[in-house]
Amino acid sequence: MRRLCLAPNLAIATLWTDLLREAGIAASVQRAFASGSTGLIPPDQALPEVWVQHDEQFDRAETLLADAQRCPQRLWTCPGCAERIDGPFEQCWNCGHAMPASDP
Numbered sequence: 623m624r625r626l627c628l629a630p631n632l633a634i635a636t637l638w639t640d641l642l643r644e645a646g647i648a649a650s651v652q653r654a655f656a657s658g659s660t661g662l663i664p665p666d667q668a669l670p671e672v673w674v675q676h677d678e679q680f681d682r683a684e685t686l687l688a689d690a691q692r693c694p695q696r697l698w699t700c701p702g703c704a705e706r707i708d709g710p711f712e713q714c715w716n717c718g719h720a721m722p723a724s725d726p
């Protein structure tokens with residue numbers, strides 16, 4: 623097993639994992655428990671991680687995920703919390719606010 627990436631939240635980690643599974647890659651979401659210097663973060667707020675089961679599928683998984691994040695290319699600012707959202711997301715991953723109709 624190798625760790626592919628960190629996800630901003632569990633919903634996106636699940637989305638990426640599903641995408642990899644559809645491509646025939648055995649991937650899973652692991653809760654990233656607070657470790658080392660970040661011991662102040664409660665476990666339920668730690669970022670989830672996406673892991674690839676088989677090392678030989680790692681490079682392909684990386685490429686797939688990069689493609690998924692690149693297309694469609696969108697960058698918008700959340701009106702709810704001012705988070706910068708980059709990627710194919712129509713909801714803020716921080717506060718759940720919907721994407722505005724147009725980015726001012």
Ligand SMILES: [Zn+2]
Binds near residue numbers: 700701702719
């Ligand atoms: Zn937000």
